[in-house]
Amino acid sequence: KNEVEQSPQNLTAQEGEFITINCSYSVGISALHWLQQHPGGGIVSLFMLSSGKKKHGRLIATINIQEKHSSLHITASHPRDSAVYICALRGGSQGNLIFGKGTKLSVKP
Amino acid sequence: ETGVTQSPTHLIKTRGQQVTLRCSSQSGHNTVSWYQQALGQGPQFIFQYYREEENGRGNFPPRFSGLQFPNYSSELNVNALELDDSALYLCASRYDLGSYEQYFGPGTRLTVT
Numbered sequence: 001k002n003e004v005e006q007s008p009q010n011l012t013a014q015e016g017e018f019i020t021i022n023c024s025y026s027v028g029i030s031a032l033h034w035l036q037q038h039p040g041g042g043i044v045s046l047f048m049l050s051s052g053k054k055k056h057g058r059l060i061a062t063i064n065i066q067e068k069h070s071s072l073h074i075t076a077s078h079p080r081d082s083a084v085y086i087c088a089l090r091g092g093s094q095g096n097l098i099f100g101k102g103t104k105l106s107v108k109p
Numbered sequence: 110e111t112g113v114t115q116s117p118t119h120l121i122k123t124r125g126q127q128v129t130l131r132c133s134s135q136s137g138h139n140t141v142s143w144y145q146q147a148l149g150q151g152p153q154f155i156f157q158y159y160r161e162e163e164n165g166r167g168n169f170p171p172r173f174s175g176l177q178f179p180n181y182s183s184e185l186n187v188n189a190l191e192l193d194d195s196a197l198y199l200c201a202s203r204y205d206l207g208s209y210e211q212y213f214g215p216g217t218r219l220t221v222t
Contacts, residue, residue: 086151086152094157094164095157095165096167097211099152099153102151
C-alpha cells in the first residue's frame with residue numbers, strides 16, 4: 001500500500017465548477033505540500049500545511065492530522081487550472097518528500 | 110520562477126551509456142534533493158546532498174550517484190543506463206536541511222533507447 005493515496009486520479013470539470021482533490025496518508029508527517037505540475041514538467045509549490053487551513057486566491061487547502069487526510073479545493077475553476085496536482089509529505093527522516101501519484105485535472109471552457 | 114535551473118532540458122541516451130544531469134540551486138541553498146518521475150507516477154526520492162555530502166538516499170542502486178559543489182550547483186550521474194531509467198529528473202533545493210520549503214527546477218527529460 002502506498003504511503004500517500006490521491007483521489008481521483010483523473011478529473012474533468014467545466015469552467016466555473018468547484019473542484020476537490022483528496023489526499024490520504026498512512027505515516028506521521030511534519031508537513032504536507034500541495035504542488036502543481038504543468039505538462040512541461042516544472043513543479044510549483046502551492047501550499048505547505050501542518051495544521052488547519054490555508055487560502056490563496058481561488059485555492060484552499062485543508063488538513064486533518066488526526067484523520068491523516070488533506071484536501072485541495074479550487075473555486076470557480078478555469079481552463080488555466082488544468083494541470084497535475086500532487087500531494088507530498090515531508091515525513092522522511094532526511095527531510096525528503098514522499099509524493100502521491102498526482103491528480104490530472106482538465107477544466108473545459 | 111523558482112530560481113532553480115536544470116540542464117539539459119531533454120536528453121536521449123542509449124542503454125549502457127552514462128549520463129550527467131545538472132542543477133543550479135538558489136543562491137544560499139545548501140541542500141539539494143534529486144527525484145525521478147516516471148511517466149504517470151509521482152516523483153521518487155533518489156538522494157539528497159547537504160553541504161557537499163550525501164545526506165540521505167532512497168531505494169536507488171549505486172549506479173545513481175551525485176555531487177554538490179560550493180557554488181550551489183549539483184550533478185546527478187547515472188551509469189550503465191537501463192531502459193527503465195527513462196524519466197523526468199527533478200532537483201529541488203532548500204535553504205537548509207531543516208527547511209520545509211523546497212524549490213523545484215523544471216526537470217530534465219531523459220529517454221533511454
